[in-house]
Amino acid sequence: MAHSRVAIVTGAARGIGAAVAQRLAQDGFAVGVIDLTEDSCAATVEAITNKGGQAIGIGADVTDADAVTTAVDRVAGEFGPPTVLVNNAGITRDNLLFRMTEGDWDAVLGVHLRGAFLMSREVQKHQTEQGWGRIVNLSSTSALGNRGQANYSAAKAGMQGFTKTLAIELGKFGVTVNAIAPGFIETDMTAATAARLEVDFEDFKKAAAATIPVQRVGQPADIAALVSFLAGEESGFISGQVIYVAGGPKD
Template sequence: MTRFTGKTAFITGGSRGIGKGVAELFAQEGANIAIIDINEDALAETAAEFKEKGYHIFVKKANVVEAGEVETAMEEVVQQFGTLDILVNNAGIIRDNLLFKMTDDDWQFVMDVHLKGSFNASRAAQKYMVKQNYGRIISISSTSALGNRGQANYATAKAGLQGLTKTLAIELGRYGITANSVAPGFIETEMTKATAERVGIPFTDFVNGAIAAIPVARSGKPADIANAVAFFADEKSSFVNGQVIYVAGGPKN
């Protein structure tokens, strides 16, 4: 018997990077896994990989910005697995640029995916969680929520997720539902590779540059974030609510 046997975890943007790392850990610990994403190829690859390992997995192409698509996916998940116990709001994008170069689309696209997407998923999930008087909502924020050059849109969205987290904690706590947030620092993912490419730096150099500023002297991996998410998702963490934990290899002010 493992921590999440009999539970169903729904992860948005879970076919790659941090989301996939989170899904993998939940699956290893006995959970049914549901992933939505807009990347069909990555979804298919992850589904095949998980099924080969004997995990119970549901995947569906769905855009978190479209409330109807999220609601339909959740209905199908509950039909298949019987419950929806854990929601991980992970779907995200970057459109980095300095403020004077940032376009309206750069701003709005990031707001929509991170904030509207998390709102849509949280609103849809709480219907099932309230009925069963149990649930865990974990949103992936970022150290960028504290401010980061070239990320006015992303930093604002990630800070917004922390406000959403604390509000969900206040509103839903009485129903046995906790809401918490994990704020990663530098994690080696496709997103950080894209950032390195954007600024014209080889990824190895980009990673080494980041490590130089990290007290534990290493970069983060998706598994580091997955461990923090699993802590919040654990039944034993029922008195931990409305919190943000920075997983960055050192303190963030």
């Protein structure tokens, strides 16, 4: 059946989110590009519109229910009902447990889990009305445990349970829900990790690549390619899955 070709990507100002937004635009979706400020979305929107695609940049804090409602309404008003949602927004506040503050914990769990919950709750209204939808949640190999990331690991593992439950609830409405768990991807976030560890980023990437079976680190485009498939027609019998994109087996 025909359905609107409108997608929303959170955390889309840079890195994986930006690559995903651009790939979906290339696939023919009009894209709502969401990040904390509208200004931060400008580069992604420009990259899309310069290639003849359609996009709108929206500043919204995904942990704020009113901001989420307003953002989704704006996308729907501009392009039509959004049927694809990519919950990519995420932050890190890394520290060992004994140094981790309540603020570090709450901020990370808030953006990942509360953000994905609020966005999904808002967008599913449009998906169920259309009788078709795709939700893709970004998890991480850190869900399996990673030193200094008790908050991030808990959030990313939470994304997997959230994904499986939504797949069960929304399947009868023609909506699939899957999670992607990236391994080492070359982004500003991994560069910041290297800086925090006081390691040169090139050395950091080389060391990571040496431990990865395919002998390279991942690129945002590697994630965008899988989102493209999961957001399309041919993935309709895949739901509730966590797919590790890490250059080798992880789970």
